[in-house]
Amino acid sequence: MFPLLLLCMCGLLLRGDAQDRASLWKGNDRSGRCQYTFTVPSPAESSCPQTGGPEMEGLKARLGLLEVLVSQLTAGDAGGPQAAGARAQSELQEALNRAVGERNLLQGEKERLERELGGLQRRVEEMRRETEKLRNRPCPPQTPMVPPSPSLQNSGLMRPAGGSSQMSHLMTRPNRQGDSSSLRDSAWQYGPPGFQELKAEVTEVPAPDGSDDNTGCGELVSVGEPVTHRRADNIAGKYGVWMQDPEAVSPYGPNMVWRIDTIGTEVRQLFGYEDMEQLSKGFPSKVLLLPELVESTGATVYRGSLYYQRRRSRTLIRYDLASESIAARRDLPHAGFHGQYPYSWGGYTDIDLSVDEQGLWAVYSTSKAKGAIVISQLDPNTLEVKRSWETNIRKSSVANSFIICGKLYTVASYTAHDTIINYMYDTATSQGKSIAIPFRNKYFYNCMIDYNLAQRKLFAWDNFHIVSYDLRLGRKQAN
Template identity: 55%
Template sequence: QRSYCSICCMWRGFVCPVLVLCLSCSPLFSQSQAQDRATLHRSDDPAGRCQYTFTVASPNESSCSGGSLKPEMDGVLSRLTLLEGLVSRLTAGADGSAGADAEATGEEVLQEAYAQVTLERNQLEQENEQLNGQVQELQRRLDEQVKEAESLRQKPCPQTHNPEYDFGNGAYQEMKAEVTQVPASRLIPEGNLNFTGCGELLSVGDPVMHRKADSIAGKYGMWLQDPEPQGSQYTNKTVWRIDAVGKDIRQLFVYEDMDQFSHGFPMKVLVLPEPVESTGATIYRGSLYYQRKRSRTLIRYDLASESLASRLELPHASFHGQHPYSWGGYTDIDLAADEQGLWVIYSTRKARGGIVISQLDPGSLEVKKTWETKIRKNTVANAFMVCGRLYTVASYTAPNTTINYVFDTQTGVGRALSVPFKNKYNYNSMVDYNHAQKKLYAWDSFHMVTYDITLGRARHGSR
């Protein structure tokens, strides 16, 4: 007859791990007959907890003795202890994974911040070294100057044998500069003194500023007075101004006279029918002549009727940056007026960038005659017409430059020239001639200025 041994397994309310442990680690279930007789009972213990009881028949033992039960119980307890440790480690790992991620993220942020601080520190150290080098260089120069000054103090003054100077008695004679007045006849070639006719340009005076623009729109532009006004509405005292900075230039400001212009009080503002390109416009005989934006079209705008009077496409003319003056600004086509009429200064593909001059009919804008010169348009800063002659300005930024070339349309001959010219404000974007006042009008970096000029009789066979 066989007896049965009952083992009760309980651990923190976990049933399945204990069940697996008990079933997997005991030789009680080695016999199939014993496994068939295994029973499971569930009941509450005196403490109110759920209690599971396994009953398995033992094929070897006749009864359950206390001595033989203890080793089995010790084995179960040891396995339960190992299981508890395993669960504790698993629980700790699950809870610590997020913390590890956060810790890793924090470590990355700290490393990045540390790298940034290190970089800034290195930059500051480099700047500090540069500043120290500059300070040392300045200190060295200062020491040299101090030594040089000390050397000059110790060096005795050279003695002179001139009896007029008696240094021992402390009598010093003041050195005075003798100013010699040079008559104008020595500056202007003989025969040109008081010459008031149409002649060759001999000199250009210093610029006189009449107004300074008060906004960025006045960086460059054009301003003029009509040398031959027509009608009674406007006179030769009326001042006209166009600011050429912007995408759609249409406003023509009108001032009653130079005084109102200087104070910035226009008497009206006209809106032109077509936008203006660059700074090449001119005023002549009651009309504004200008180039339409992004085209080779010339427009005559009648100032009295405030309407478009005529237009013409200038044949083969380069435009919008193909052959401008050296300062740029889309100055491909430049209109001008002088004693002999209306002119246009430009270039063509055939001329390969060389300056071309055409005389226009003031009414219809038809081309009367054309001349080609040997000076390239993009090598000069600006150009203007005086008495049928083309003059070019060498630089638009150099404070002291020259008018470096002249071309006579009567003889068809051009030659180099060297007449001093000043860009006082270092960015001259417009130069035009008013033959009634014998002045050049210019726009020099926000400043609207005029130059007095001197004309004389022609030389070298020119008219």
């Protein structure tokens, strides 16, 4: 009993001495539960050899979480942080190079636009100075009109066209500069018109010598200088075709002029002008939207219908101008199309339609003809082939062709300023021969030449310019 009592007394004495230095700590553990910690300082040791406690454990836990996050972020990098840094630097350098390249391109484009702007400003300034000069120039005195001599009146050259009291615009003779007296190029706006008309009448009308017959169907003797009627307004007019109906049908009169610009992916607009004067001014009275796209510059008009080749096909279309609808369509048998057998200038000119005194014609080639020109006379109503002729001249070796009085004529070059009409084929005799009639390409790129029966002239489209040529035919040979 005594030893037990002695032990209890020692415990009480120790407890009373330690209560003054004991502490109780309360806090949440790592799982979030409340935890009580009782701390009693050691009576024998002034310091522990190792430090620790809840704060240290919390720091260790947070460090463990950071290590896990770092390992997850760097888990996909095979080469570790250094490889990731190298790749990031490479990507930044590539983006910088692209930005520098784009900046250089923009700088170059800016410089080009500045040069163009400077050129335009210089042109505007030149035009302004020219306008001021023309405004300050005194008006020239008007030269009185000289009536035509009786010899000119009796020669038939001054005869009105279509029963009109005024001379037809296309019957005026060109002056030496190639301008018509009543239909000057749109760029020509100044000068004494009276002098120009007088010059055209006096110096350019050839005196009849009795050896020519310009009303019959003899062979072509000569082609006059080109007369410019209008320049196209935009790039769509670099190539085109223009025409008149020699047998016009109501509601359009005989003076109506038709035009198609043939550059573009949607070539289907047909412009109509009341007469040549309106064409020269650029004021169409009618614009028709064709139901099928047009191929190249081989279209023509005849008896109230437009005849043309459908794009990318050998199909011919007859479009009635009065009803504004397709009246007939038919494939031209075995004809090449879309660049198989064009003229030498290209332009998909595989099929060339034209009209003369004998009706409607098609000039083309076939694989059987091996690229040689084939001439076919067509029925104007059904587009059926009535008869065909095969020549000995390759279509791609000539620049263009036209038909007058059943005779095919070919032009040697479309770019040479001075070239020749070098070949003639007569369908009446089925014989061809070489010829050499001078012909001039005034603007160095002639893409369309056709005979106009209504005015007995050649119509042409030369590098944005609508031009015409006077003709002289020899006397018709007696059978």
